[in-house]
Amino acid sequence: MNMESKNFSLEKDRILSILIDMGYQAEEAMRAINANGMDAPVADLADFICASQVEKGTCLSLREPPCQKGECSSSQQLTNSHLLKSKTELETRKRKLQQILEQKPVGRDKEVCRLPNPMIGFGVPGEPLLIVNRVLPNNAMGPPYFYYENVAFTPKGVWSTISKFLFDIKPEFVDSKYLCAAARKRGYVHNLPIQGRFQLLPPPPLTIHEALPLTKKWWPSWDTRTKLNCLVTCVASAKLTERIKKALEKSDGEPPANVKKFVLEKCKKWNLIWVGKNKAAPLDPDELEKLMGFPRNHTRGFRTTERYTMLGNSFHVDTVAFHLSVLKELFPSGINVLSLFSGIGGAEVALHRLGIPLKNVVSIEKSKTCHAVVRCWWEETNQQGNLIHIVDVNDVTPGRIAELIASFGGFDLVIGGSPCNNLAGGNRVSRDGLEGKESSLFFQYPRILNLVKSMMNLK
């Protein structure tokens, strides 16, 4: 076998396994690849299979047409908010959001989800809801409720594909800088109610100085940042700190413009904070934990670089909790949660801090260290429910789901954020989009969600 046909065959296997991951039969997946070619987007292949299933009457109703969208405009302004911006600005925001919610795909190549500016989703704490009634398609309704998360900045077309596989619900894009001192631009697709949200108390500090008071003393006046950029998995080395120190020490007092520019650029790029005279350093894991909304020492006991990786890949607890807060009055006696790609348990921590009892949590996570973190937390917080760990998402078969549902009566919430590494801008090597090696695990989410839905509807 020559190299070219070997690569060809490898690529075919890869696409095939993605389609099988999505819950399709190997045979129909193969037919779709043969009919559409291997260059066709996976979404198209899935469409093809779905179409042929419809013809045969075997469609699992993965994608029913969305129901008639009602008017989403019966907006009502909540009174409170002294922070309320001018009325016209609020109206502008509402109008822009409405446009995004109603936007129709123009053509296959133009299917792009627009990002809202400001990135405040349906609203953030301290501001009134922008939309009070949003109408979801019938097939998107719970049970169970679901909540999916990923990075906002992706290659073009990714979010419209994600949306397409999740009942055409438009993502709610939110930047966590409205809830804490660090930016975190993320998209959330969910079928949760949006009225009656509340944030965790105490509210996290909104500025760097309040969040990290010790930096105040050393912060130069010409560094005007009040918010940190996105907290990621990599940090700058001590060498960069040294370079900055050296550059600043050449001048006493106000440094020249070119030095300022150099330093500020590095500070923004690497999220440095001022911890000493002329000393800009990366955040500690402890500080990351705090900024991400986790309890102190949540990831203690693991190597530093590992802690950076785990924390950088996590939910922002307060943002997620703000969205999940509506569940509190719906499930006063607690909930059963299916947590995909759990990581260090951002969802679990958020629910716990909201005071929602965790009855059964099925956590799917392949990283041993991540799961160890969640297990530790589970015991430290004296959880009364059951924590069930599944290592491989491929082991979540219809049979396994049926077993779990039979044992405790079904899931109330399916939550998770799938791997972003093939989507994230920081990736120079393999930013391959949704079909990338890890990010294609996204397709496991709708597969499993639809399994849970269909089995719970049988009951």
Add this chain to the structure above:
DNA sequence: AATAAGATGAACAACGTT
């Protein structure tokens, strides 16, 4: 052998100017 440090741009949105 395990761990940390260093080197490695591009894609995309937003915004201003021509």
Add this chain to the structure above:
DNA sequence: AACGTTGTTCATCTTATT
């Protein structure tokens, strides 16, 4: 409308160090 400028980003891989 077209174009240039500015800014941000849940990272990977190789090499050095312990």
